[in-house]
Amino acid sequence: KAGVTQTPRYLIKTRGQQVTLSCSPISGHRSVSWYQQTPGQGLQFLFEYFSETQRNKGNFPGRFSGRQFSNSRSEMNVSTLELGDSALYLCASSFIAGGPTGELFFGEGSRLTVL
């Protein structure tokens, strides 16, 4: 079956702009999580959505937001971009949420460069 699909794969923005990243989970998966990966901070949890509701949130400023649609697809948005937002943004899907965590299936990520 198709894996987790993230678009766009690469993008370049300038400081102050905003960006929207998209994630299509594996068919049947209802939980979508987002992670930020940077050389300095490593992999950090952003948020998790299940059935269109945010279930968990990491320690990121309010400029980072997300949502999930009825078909489980998810988007995350970063407003007023800063240089430090340059990162690989990874999306992961799983069948369940809120219970014993199983395998998370990750996409290849969206690499954002902020100039």
Added chain:
Amino acid sequence: AQKVTQAQTEISVVEKEDVTLDCVYETRDTTYYLFWYKQPPSGELVFLIRRNSFDEQNEISGRYSWNFQKSTSSFNFTITASQVVDSAVYFCALTEARGNKLVFGAGTILRVKS
């Protein structure tokens, strides 16, 4: 707070050598889950194993084996007879019993040379 430490930043081995990647974790939860993920150059994280806090049995899967010791809060990963295709970044991660909020270690870069 939960924390995962992977003290080895980078390891280089020659093909067919055995290599062990260390992982030490901290948590106050009595129920938790430990994971290992592999990140090849393509970027996606590939799930390798999940272990819950009540199951301390070691596990072997082909050339991969995992040693979980609650007494030392460690969850080490050994690759036997390493191959060039094993070259990747390996992450150890921890989560509480609920949800999919993983806390990752900094990762260990494994380079296997032919």
